[in-house]
Amino acid sequence: MNKKVTNPLLEPGELPQFSNIKPFMIKPAIEQLIEQNRTAISALTAQPRHDWDSLIKPLELMNDRLDKAWSPVRHLNSVKSSPELRDAYNSCLPVLSEYSTEISQNHALYQAYREIEASEEFENFDAAQRKTITDALLNFRLGGVELEGEARERYQQLQKDLSELQSSFENNLLDSTQAWQYLTEDPAELRGMPEYALSMLRQLAEQKNLPGYRLTLDMPCFLAVITYAENRDLRKEIYEAYVTRASDQGITDKIWDNAGNMQQIVAKRQEKAKLLGFANYAEYSLETKMAESVEQVTEFLQDLAAHSREAAIGEVDERQAFAESMGFEGSLQAWDYAYYSEKLKQQRYRISDEDLKPYFSDNRVINGLFEIVARLYQVRITGVDDEVDRWDDAVSFYQIEDRNGDVIGRFFLDLYARENKRGGAWMDECINRYRIDGKTQVPVAYLTCNLTPPIGKEPALFTHDEVITLFHEFGHGLHHMLTRVDVPDVAGINGVEWDAVELPSQFMENFCWERDALILFARHYQTDEPLPDELYRRMIDAKNFQSALQMLRQIEFSLFDIRLHQQTDISSAEQIQEILDEVRSEVSVVTTPKINRFQNGFSHIFAGGYAAGYYSYKWAEVLSADAFAAFEEEGIFNPETGQRFLQCVLEKGGSRPALESFRCFRGRDPQIDALLKHSGIN
Ligand SMILES: [Zn+2]
Numbered sequence: 280m281n282k283k284v285t286n287p288l289l290e291p292g293e294l295p296q297f298s299n300i301k302p303f304m305i306k307p308a309i310e311q312l313i314e315q316n317r318t319a320i321s322a323l324t325a326q327p328r329h330d331w332d333s334l335i336k337p338l339e340l341m342n343d344r345l346d347k348a349w350s351p352v353r354h355l356n357s358v359k360s361s362p363e364l365r366d367a368y369n370s371c372l373p374v375l376s377e378y379s380t381e382i383s384q385n386h387a388l389y390q391a392y393r394e395i396e397a398s399e400e401f402e403n404f405d406a407a408q409r410k411t412i413t414d415a416l417l418n419f420r421l422g423g424v425e426l427e428g429e430a431r432e433r434y435q436q437l438q439k440d441l442s443e444l445q446s447s448f449e450n451n452l453l454d455s456t457q458a459w460q461y462l463t464e465d466p467a468e469l470r471g472m473p474e475y476a477l478s479m480l481r482q483l484a485e486q487k488n489l490p491g492y493r494l495t496l497d498m499p500c501f502l503a504v505i506t507y508a509e510n511r512d513l514r515k516e517i518y519e520a521y522v523t524r525a526s527d528q529g530i531t532d533k534i535w536d537n538a539g540n541m542q543q544i545v546a547k548r549q550e551k552a553k554l555l556g557f558a559n560y561a562e563y564s565l566e567t568k569m570a571e572s573v574e575q576v577t578e579f580l581q582d583l584a585a586h587s588r589e590a591a592i593g594e595v596d597e598r599q600a601f602a603e604s605m606g607f608e609g610s611l612q613a614w615d616y617a618y619y620s621e622k623l624k625q626q627r628y629r630i631s632d633e634d635l636k637p638y639f640s641d642n643r644v645i646n647g648l649f650e651i652v653a654r655l656y657q658v659r660i661t662g663v664d665d666e667v668d669r670w671d672d673a674v675s676f677y678q679i680e681d682r683n684g685d686v687i688g689r690f691f692l693d694l695y696a697r698e699n700k701r702g703g704a705w706m707d708e709c710i711n712r713y714r715i716d717g718k719t720q721v722p723v724a725y726l727t728c729n730l731t732p733p734i735g736k737e738p739a740l741f742t743h744d745e746v747i748t749l750f751h752e753f754g755h756g757l758h759h760m761l762t763r764v765d766v767p768d769v770a771g772i773n774g775v776e777w778d779a780v781e782l783p784s785q786f787m788e789n790f791c792w793e794r795d796a797l798i799l800f801a802r803h804y805q806t807d808e809p810l811p812d813e814l815y816r817r818m819i820d821a822k823n824f825q826s827a828l829q830m831l832r833q834i835e836f837s838l839f840d841i842r843l844h845q846q847t848d849i850s851s852a853e854q855i856q857e858i859l860d861e862v863r864s865e866v867s868v869v870t871t872p873k874i875n876r877f878q879n880g881f882s883h884i885f886a887g888g889y890a891a892g893y894y895s896y897k898w899a900e901v902l903s904a905d906a907f908a909a910f911e912e913e914g915i916f917n918p919e920t921g922q923r924f925l926q927c928v929l930e931k932g933g934s935r936p937a938l939e940s941f942r943c944f945r946g947r948d949p950q951i952d953a954l955l956k957h958s959g960i961n
Pocket of ligand 1: 784
């Protein structure tokens, strides 16, 4: 017998062959594809003339080919991890990142794109083709392709320095987080903490072979202690340890102080922005976002703050009065806020996850979600029983048909938490929509959650938060799958501005709070009785509990971020503290203890991708609330409104600026009113 082992990554079928992908096949396949691409790109750029068919089309094909090999690997590494797979995956990361840097700095390729932009052909392109070219050119420029000589070297050095500084920031934070612990064997010290939290603390102790309870600064533990522990000294201790991580304050070692990293990161970002011709890093960051200018972002945040301030002061007073009614004397401090807020919330709404869970059983929720989508967009979602290759028996596969019965999208749904599956929830692209040689490649999505799995024969019962998570990710999925754009670089979520990409996902969340939508699926799993009115009312009231305070907190972080990245003369950590203090004096309605070094642990902006972009959370919320308000005005299942949203937003993907899509749907620019109303602030 002469049986040749084929590499499924090099010979992809219509869908990935998950069960045939073995770790040893991964790196050779990726390296081979990248090598082929390199050779092909050299040949392409060496051609005397460039146009869409001779340059962009072959590039699209190459990218699609590489995506089809890498996407299932990336996915398997997240949902069915093993040490061998992780090693194979990690070994490809530097190869892929080197390749993408190489492309973004390829001067010949850049010139070829410019030639197309300047050609007569460009005038006849459709919107998607034009945006593909202009997006690519912008990425080349932001990647430093136009820099030469010393400037080019300096740019590359800055990139390298920044990646090291950012990872040092993250490491300091991690080390100082792990350096603190609090041990006790006396349950009386932990009075007030719920059973789930106590078992978490016991588990944390067991992990270190210690008896009793172990408190750490990991988020779930910190939150549980600060929210529930009756012991005020303990709350104060964990608060101070948490807010002084990686700083010159507190008890952990000063060798982890991030002050130097922060100053250096901001200074080098500014230098990079200047090299690329921007006045400051905030402007550089906004170049690829929907928001038009730093002034617009600042005004947007200040406007939201002004509208929320009075309500937030009311919330603070109410909490203080409540604490006093419980016998508290003096002013509440930072380590008291969460504790008394939770007590007040419980007293007022008496609503818990356990009350709601029987009304959110798995099949009812999923069918309800599909029904809502069907009503909104006149599509039909059905399960596919074929022998589709899956990575786990719990995964199901579905298709979406439009009103003509044509299949326009397909998706894998992997709902439940499982061993060797990464936590969290996300949507990822499996296959992109792509029209080539008269045929359309139908988009395929991975929808992944970590919901509570079913036990025995009973259906899985979800918390309301879990239901929201599912709807959210499905919104991203619809953006990917309902697109009608044929050019892959701007189809679906590709090419959508960063601060607008959460619009379709947050939009879907709204249906989890609507009576008329809940009636479709929120029914008792045993009796089929619909969610009682009284429970629904408490759920809505609890939703907006202290929403103004939360709003101000997000605005404080966002304003600090944008202002910091406007500042081109940061030479010390003290200056950073001053900017934060100034923002707090403008926005905050609570006092922050002197010892607090929140900024030293703000990894979203210092180590992650949110630099001069933290405002995006609020920005996208305004867009999604305002979009949903159109449905509130015209009927939440109004098919005409649904078609308009489909055609103006979902189908268009990244083929035009998000603001144009929004205006097409709403007939005007976004307004903050709907978000304020949905948050119970007027
Ligand atoms: Zn999202």
